[in-house]
Amino acid sequence: MESLLNTSSTMLFTAFILYLVATFFFGFTIKDKTNEHRKSGFIGKLAITLTIIGFFAQLIYFITRWMASGHAPVSNMFEFVTFLGMCLVLAFIIIYFIYRINILGLFALPIAMIFIAYASVFPTEIAPLVPSLKSHWLYIHVTTVALGSGILFISFVAGLIYLIHEVDQHERTLRTVSLEVILYIIFLLLGFIIISTIYSSMNYNASFEYELNGKPVVANYTLPAIAAPNDGTLVTEGVMEPWFETPSWMQGADAGRKFNSVIWSFFTGTLLYLLTRLVLRKRVGAAIQPLLKHVKPDLVDEINYRSVAIGFPVFTLGGLIFAAIWAQEAWGRFWGWDPKEVWALITWFFYAAYLHLRLSRGWHGEKSAWLAVIGFGIILFNLIVVNLVLAGLHSYA
Secondary structure, three states, X not given: OHHHHHHHHHHHXXXXXXXXXXXXHHHHOOOOHHHHOOOOOHHHHHHXXXXXXXXXXXXXXXXXXXXXXXXXXXXXXXXXXXXXXXXXXXXHHHHHHHHOOOHHHHHHHHHXXXXXXXXXXXXXXXXOOOXXXXXXXXXXXXXXXXXXXXXXXXHHHHHHHHHHHHOOOOOOOHHHHHHHHHHHHHHHHHHHHHHHHHHHHOOOOEEEEEEEOOEEEEEEEOOOXXXXXXXXXXXXXXXXXXXXXXXXXXXXXOHHHHHHHHHHHHHHHHHHHHHHHHHHOOOHHHHHHHHHOOOOHHHHHHHHHHHHHHHHHHHHHHHHHHHHHHHHHHHOOOOOOOHHHXXXXXXXXXXXXXXXXXXXXXXXXXXXXXHHHHHHHHHHHHHHHHHHOOOOOOOOO
């Protein structure tokens, strides 16, 4: 099993590197007018070839980890987020061969790499499955949700490209500020990944003892404690003392550690964003906009719509129908108002509204792009906040 896990880790790292190199090659096509046509140049072909090789490397990671664990590797946050990144790459490859637009890879692959990097901050060890996870319907439900979400993420990529291309960056308006906020949020996620990776490489650990519902609990921090658990006591020597305690109204297991991670994300992400602004001497969106002058807005808008049109039915199958079947098998009911279930329903209603507004009300172009970006935020909230902060039946993830 050890050799399989080593192979799995190597293939995942290989996929990450290949995606990174492919991103640079897609970047070299920015000033190439082949971005406007279906005929791609040599560099574009090389970039998509590297992307496909990277995808197969990640597929080998998935298969070898499955062989090592004996079950589909989608049962914890590391496995699910990694698989989600793989689904995003698969969706991009399919969309690429339909539309042959290189600029899509310059935005899609970095998001896939962010997912892989984000996954790496979670424990990677293989653990025995809890009883509710020992079901084939779980695998069907989770993999279908991930595939549907991966396709929907392409709509976000297309929507973001459209907005950066179309929103006038010469004036400070609500549209420019909103677009910059979206880019800033991406920096926050990058900040969390960077700071977690740094302290993980240092094997940092600080433990606190506190009481939860009258029982003694130990919280292990992998980042220096800015916010300690409420009424918690630091038991690790030689580490940074906390600045303050987590507010008492923040309940649930590891509330302090999660709040601490949020603080570090804002601190590191904001610093990274400000340094970028200092180097660019302008808004990030304004700096990117000139690079997208060869983009065809109508084509990007079509990709936005097609991604939702394909991803929405797949998400419906996985997030509602297959999920209900699994819930019935695991907990004896199809629906239980668990936070994860509620947010999946919110996601479904949002994309249903997107299609209604697009097809019935003529919400094309910029309106459609903003909806795609908001939809990405809703799925991201489900992935991060609902999974890690809100207590529920899905907390084992």
